Amino acid sequence: MTQDLTALAYLVSAICFIMALRGLSSPETSRGGNRFGIAGMVIAIATTLAQPGVVSYPIIDVKAGGTIDGELVALNKVIAMAAPGPQAEGGTLIVPGHGRMCDQAEVALYLNMLTIIRNTVQYYKNQGKTLQQVLDLKPSAGYDQRWGATNGSWTTRDFITAVYETLPAKGPVFFSMKTTTSVPSGKVF
Numbered sequence: 001m002t003q004d005l006t007a008l009a010y011l012v013s014a015i016c017f018i019m020a021l022r023g024l025s026s027p028e029t030s031r032g033g034n035r036f037g038i039a040g041m042v043i044a045i046a047t048t049l050a051q052p053g054v055v056s057y058p059i060i061d062v063k064a065g066g067t068i069d070g071e072l073v074a075l076n077k078v079i080a081m082a083a084p085g086p087q088a089e090g091g092t093l094i095v096p097g098h099g100r101m102c103d104q105a106e107v108a109l110y111l112n113m114l115t116i117i118r119n120t121v122q123y124y125k126n127q128g129k130t131l132q133q134v135l136d137l138k139p140s141a142g143y144d145q146r147w148g149a150t151n152g153s154w155t156t157r158d159f160i161t162a163v164y165e166t167l168p169a170k171g172p173v174f175f176s177m178k179t180t181t182s183v184p185s186g187k188v189f
Contacts, residue, residue: 068167
């Protein structure tokens with residue numbers, strides 16, 4: 001599915017959701033609203049499932065100020081929001097913008113994997129290794145079969161490069177929410 005077609009499908013889905021909300025505003029139009037909601041959800045799910053690479057390393061937009069630590073902060077916040085309340089079972093199902101639905105435990109596993117890769121790259125960078133040396137060491141090798149890609153718009157090489165570029169030359173090897181609380185824009189979370 002091309003990017004334009006994917007964007008169009010998600011746009012149609014969003015319009016259906018808006019129409020659903022409009023339809024649900026009164027008892028007389030609620031059945032139609034439900035139909036729009038169902039159609040929107042079917043389109044969104046089908047579009048997501050049609051994506052060839054819906055499970056991959058996160059895209060870190062370095063040019064826009066994105067960082068691996070910002071990604072880890074965001075994932076920690078998602079986990080905190082998805083936690084079930086006191087005396088409650090289960091938790092929230094998370095529907096990402098791209099990818100499949102998952103629960104809090106799956107996000108925690110993803111967070112752990114990214115943290116391990118981040119810490120490994122930081123360890124190598126602290127030793128003075130160049131980007132090419134870090135790429136040659138394959139810090140994500142244990143995860144590449146499931147999460148990596150060797151071709152396409154976002155490869156494992158792109159991901160490791162973004163991680164390397166967003167980490168300081170001599171920084172803490174272990175990620176901590178206490179030491180990483182801001183993003184380049186200066187917003188504090």
